[in-house]
Amino acid sequence: MTLAVCALAYGSRAQTANTCLDCHGVLDPPLRVTEAQFSQDIHFQKGLTCASCHGGDPTKADMDAMSKAAGFRGKIERNQVPALCGRCHSDGNFMRQYNPGLRTDQFSQYQTSVHGKLFAKGDTKVAVCIDCHGVHDLRPARDSRSNVHPLNIAQTCARCHSDAAYMKPYGIPTDQFANYSKSVHHEAMTARGDLSAPTCTTCHGNHGAAPPGVDSVKNVCANCHVFQAQMYEKSSHKTVFQSAGLPGCVVCHSNHGITHPTDAKLGTGPEGVCMQCHSPGDDCDRARVGLLASLTKLDQSIKSADSVLGVAESSGMEVSEARLQQDQARDSLTKARVTIHSFQPKLIDQDIQAGLKIAAKDLQAGKAALSERDFRRKGLGIAVIFILITLVGLFLYIRQLEGKPANG
Amino acid sequence: MKIVKQVREWIDERFGWAKLTEPLRHKTVPIHKLSYWYFLGGITLFLFGIQVCTGILLLMYYRPSANEAFESVQYIMTRVQFGWLIRSIHSWAANLMIFTAFLHMFSVLFLRAYRKPRELTWVSGMILLFLVLGFGFSGYLLPWNTLAFFATKVGTEITGQVPLVGHTMMVLLRGGEEVTGATLSRFFGIHVAVLPGLTAFLILIHLALVQRFGMSLPPSVQAASKVNPSVVREMKFLPNFLLREFMAWYIALGVLGALAALLPWELGTKADPFGAAPAGIRPEWYFMFMFQTLKLIPSKILHIDGELLGIGAFGLAGAIWVLLPFLGGQREKRGGRLIRGAGVFALCYIVAMTIYGYLAK
Amino acid sequence: MSNEDSQQVRPARRRLVEILLGGGVFASVVSFLYPVLKYLVPPAVPDLGQDDVVAAAVGDLKPNGSKVFRFGSRPALLLLTAEGEYHAVSAVCTHLGCTVQYRSDLHEIWCACHNGTYDLDGRNVSGPPPRPLENFQVNIRGKEIVVSRKRGV
Numbered sequence: 001m002t003l004a005v006c007a008l009a010y011g012s013r014a015q016t017a018n019t020c021l022d023c024h025g026v027l028d029p030p031l032r033v034t035e036a037q038f039s040q041d042i043h044f045q046k047g048l049t050c051a052s053c054h055g056g057d058p059t060k061a062d063m064d065a066m067s068k069a070a071g072f073r074g075k076i077e078r079n080q081v082p083a084l085c086g087r088c089h090s091d092g093n094f095m096r097q098y099n100p101g102l103r104t105d106q107f108s109q110y111q112t113s114v115h116g117k118l119f120a121k122g123d124t125k126v127a128v129c130i131d132c133h134g135v136h137d138l139r140p141a142r143d144s145r146s147n148v149h150p151l152n153i154a155q156t157c158a159r160c161h162s163d164a165a166y167m168k169p170y171g172i173p174t175d176q177f178a179n180y181s182k183s184v185h186h187e188a189m190t191a192r193g194d195l196s197a198p199t200c201t202t203c204h205g206n207h208g209a210a211p212p213g214v215d216s217v218k219n220v221c222a223n224c225h226v227f228q229a230q231m232y233e234k235s236s237h238k239t240v241f242q243s244a245g246l247p248g249c250v251v252c253h254s255n256h257g258i259t260h261p262t263d264a265k266l267g268t269g270p271e272g273v274c275m276q277c278h279s280p281g282d283d284c285d286r287a288r289v290g291l292l293a294s295l296t297k298l299d300q301s302i303k304s305a306d307s308v309l310g311v312a313e314s315s316g317m318e319v320s321e322a323r324l325q326q327d328q329a330r331d332s333l334t335k336a337r338v339t340i341h342s343f344q345p346k347l348i349d350q351d352i353q354a355g356l357k358i359a360a361k362d363l364q365a366g367k368a369a370l371s372e373r374d375f376r377r378k379g380l381g382i383a384v385i386f387i388l389i390t391l392v393g394l395f396l397y398i399r400q401l402e403g404k405p406a407n408g
Numbered sequence: 409m410k411i412v413k414q415v416r417e418w419i420d421e422r423f424g425w426a427k428l429t430e431p432l433r434h435k436t437v438p439i440h441k442l443s444y445w446y447f448l449g450g451i452t453l454f455l456f457g458i459q460v461c462t463g464i465l466l467l468m469y470y471r472p473s474a475n476e477a478f479e480s481v482q483y484i485m486t487r488v489q490f491g492w493l494i495r496s497i498h499s500w501a502a503n504l505m506i507f508t509a510f511l512h513m514f515s516v517l518f519l520r521a522y523r524k525p526r527e528l529t530w531v532s533g534m535i536l537l538f539l540v541l542g543f544g545f546s547g548y549l550l551p552w553n554t555l556a557f558f559a560t561k562v563g564t565e566i567t568g569q570v571p572l573v574g575h576t577m578m579v580l581l582r583g584g585e586e587v588t589g590a591t592l593s594r595f596f597g598i599h600v601a602v603l604p605g606l607t608a609f610l611i612l613i614h615l616a617l618v619q620r621f622g623m624s625l626p627p628s629v630q631a632a633s634k635v636n637p638s639v640v641r642e643m644k645f646l647p648n649f650l651l652r653e654f655m656a657w658y659i660a661l662g663v664l665g666a667l668a669a670l671l672p673w674e675l676g677t678k679a680d681p682f683g684a685a686p687a688g689i690r691p692e693w694y695f696m697f698m699f700q701t702l703k704l705i706p707s708k709i710l711h712i713d714g715e716l717l718g719i720g721a722f723g724l725a726g727a728i729w730v731l732l733p734f735l736g737g738q739r740e741k742r743g744g745r746l747i748r749g750a751g752v753f754a755l756c757y758i759v760a761m762t763i764y765g766y767l768a769k
Numbered sequence: 770m771s772n773e774d775s776q777q778v779r780p781a782r783r784r785l786v787e788i789l790l791g792g793g794v795f796a797s798v799v800s801f802l803y804p805v806l807k808y809l810v811p812p813a814v815p816d817l818g819q820d821d822v823v824a825a826a827v828g829d830l831k832p833n834g835s836k837v838f839r840f841g842s843r844p845a846l847l848l849l850t851a852e853g854e855y856h857a858v859s860a861v862c863t864h865l866g867c868t869v870q871y872r873s874d875l876h877e878i879w880c881a882c883h884n885g886t887y888d889l890d891g892r893n894v895s896g897p898p899p900r901p902l903e904n905f906q907v908n909i910r911g912k913e914i915v916v917s918r919k920r921g922v
Contacts, residue, residue, distance in 0.1 A: 317672075327868045331867065334882045352623075383665050387797050490807050491803070494808055
């Protein structure tokens with residue numbers, strides 16, 4: 001018997017024997033768990049076996065393995081999952097043996113979440129650990145194939161939250177993922193590969209997932225968009241929105257479908273946000289018009305300086321200094337757009353004026369380059385004329401020297 | 409004019425100037441329908457003079473270190489008064505000089521001026537051609553921009569492929585295993601000291617030989633003049649032919665100025681040794697035909713590395729070209745046709761490969 | 770040098786040729802020499818080294834003020850604190866290359882693009898920047914503020 005165990009121990013890849021896969025690897029789903037699948041699992045790689053969660057005796061080669069005496073539990077019911085995972089993952093002393101850096105508050109966080117609260121009331125439709133993390137091929141979050149890797153989180157949440165039929169009893173919208181997919185945050189992550197860009201869990205939390213309250217939306221955005229938040233904090237809109245119970249940043253920027261803001265937000269078109277509240281002709285409307293005008297003016301002056309510099313460059317003039325300064329002008333424009341959140345036209349105007357000054361200087365530099373180019377061409381013309389005169393002179397002198405008989 | 413006479417007499421009393429310049433005053437140049445080709449050598453010499461003058465001026469501001477080279481050229485182009493003119497003339501004249509040097513070589517080949525007794529004139533001229541190409545290769549790196557950096561990398565890499573001595577040659581050229589600031593220092597020294605010294609020396613030899621043997625008559629003209637002597641007439645070198653050369657040189661000057669003002673040489677972007685090579689990296693046009701050939705050769709031909717074969721072939725071709733006058737063979741007519749055939753082939757090959765190289769991008 | 774035939778040419782004609790040739794040569798030589806002579810005169814901005822630059826003159830900057838200047842081919846930032854200390858750092862943000870600026874209200878260096886902040890010596894303090902800004906040496910030479918690359922280290 002011991003020989004057989006040793007042989008099995010040598011044969012299997014795990015540190016401890018795991019005979020369950022011998023049968024379950026060839027059964028039909030949902031009983032099917034292959035070795036190929038389970039070898040990817042982080043728990044398996046750390047030395048745990050099927051019995052660690054399901055109980056039983058993994059060293060036995062046949063149905064004896066699934067003995068109740070050995071603690072076999074069979075399929076774990078959904079309402080047992082959090083407690084089962086939490087048995088290890090909430091035990092700091094235990095987890096320290098494997099990964100001292102891992103947090104151990106997932107279960108207590110879960111209990112504060114919307115999922116956790118509904119779960120406590122007996123709802124088993126809500127997400128439990130295995131719904132997001134997977135179960136038999138569970139990968140750590142930093143593995144890009146994991147369902148909870150930043151690139152994949154939105155899709156994982158969307159599995160339920162975009163399913164209208166599934167979400168019907170809860171009465172919340174199911175368009176979050178669709179909106180998020182159009183957002184600039186999603187683009188940052190997928191197109192620019194910026195893993196620090198926000199996904200669902202960034203704003204909602206992961207284990208303690210719940211929507212931020214209306215008053216705290218601003219705090220959430222402020223984690224990254226610090227200066228906009230600081231300006232907003234001191235602005236008139238903050239007190240108004242707060243007392244009206246409006247969710248701060250979301251009022252103008254929306255929550256999931258946050259698109260790249262353009263100056264059109266200050267306009268009166270479909271993207272315009274100011275006129276949602278303000279009336280045409282009032283003080284704020286007038287301020288809005290002024291703001292839009294000066295932002296457009298700065299943008300235009302930067303562009304016109306750029307185009308003149310471009311012409312100068314393509315004529316071979318060196319304008320790298322001015323190009324460098326243009327970056328600063330563009331920075332001023334960016335700064336002005338950030339300062340909008342203070343809703344104080346005087347402050348915004350400061351940035352705009354600074355930018356206009358720089359752009360005007362660069363336009364001058366471009367024009368100077370063009371006039372220098374013209375000067376060079378004139379100089380060339382003059383030199384060519386002198387050369388031609390000399391050539392004619394040489395030609396005539398040669399003729400004179402050699403005394404060509406034709407009209408002497 | 410009196411003062412000129414007085415100065416001349418003063419020099420003559422001490423150095424025998426009149427006696428020294430006597431042969432020059434008797435020198436004549438045969439004028440016939442093909443004599444325009446005679447100008448090419450002089451124009452190449454004139455362009456070399458331009459290069460020396462503009463090169464010395466550039467030396468006033470250029471800094472040959474990887475940190476400062478690009479910025480110093482930028483400084484010349486933007487801050488120094490007429491720096492743009494001097495630098496653009498230097499770059500354009502370099503290309504023009506290589507072009508006229510090649511044209512001069514081919515015209516000498518097709519007009520068969522390499523024959524006895526002018527064999528060494530041909531050899532010295534070929535060495536000068538190689539030196540001029542060396543000037544082009546070394547000077548190209550000096551602005552330390554991205555294109556130059558990678559072109560040098562590829563070029564020296566190819567040198568490293570030569571069997572036995574290749575690696576040593578490459579390390580000596582690069583000043584190390586890779587192209588770095590050390591390479592720039594070396595190329596700078598080669599470009600402003602080594603090559604000018606060698607070139608000046610060889611030019612003196614080349615001109616002395618041309619003086620010694622006079623201008624050669626192309627065989628077709630020679631034959632025609634036997635029938636009808638008026639086909640050729642002798643023109644005095646001083647001042648008549650020289651005045652005409654001056655006209656050619658002045659035209660070249662005008663062309664250079666126009667090119668510098670209308671098509672200024674670009675600066676590019678500063679080289680980043682750790683950056684990726686830009687797409688479509690290629691050498692300057694005068695190396696393009698070799699580069700394109702190497703690109704077309706399959707990687708292996710009968711177990712021999714293709715690139716090696718290419719380099720070997722060009723090495724062999726270069727050696728043959730230098731020794732051309734000695735390969736004529738006894739029967740002049742036959743030798744003549746062979747060499748002319750080789751010349752036509754070489755010219756067509758170079759032109760075709762250069763065009764192909766540019767179109768293939 | 771001239772043969773008999775040239776004597777037959779009218780003196781006026783000869784004069785014209787002489788003027789043309791002489792004048793042409795003179796004028797064209799002047800048009801060549803003029804640029805060369807101007808070229809040799811050192812320009813007003815004496816240095817565009819990568820290692821050493823005059824960034825400003827004493828008195829150009831007000832306390833708690835800053836200036837972006839060119840260091841080599843990239844922008845750099847010179848700032849004067851309220852206490853009278855000069856600092857100079859590279860102005861190229863280490864995140865994605867935007868030009869940083871001095872925030873006189875926050876007394877720190879800030880990048881408008883993604884809210885990166887650095888302290889006055891260029892150390893990245895918060896936000897996306899992964900590395901500090903290169904710190905330069907500032908020396909006062911008479912009336913000039915000279916910024917140079919730090920040697921050694």
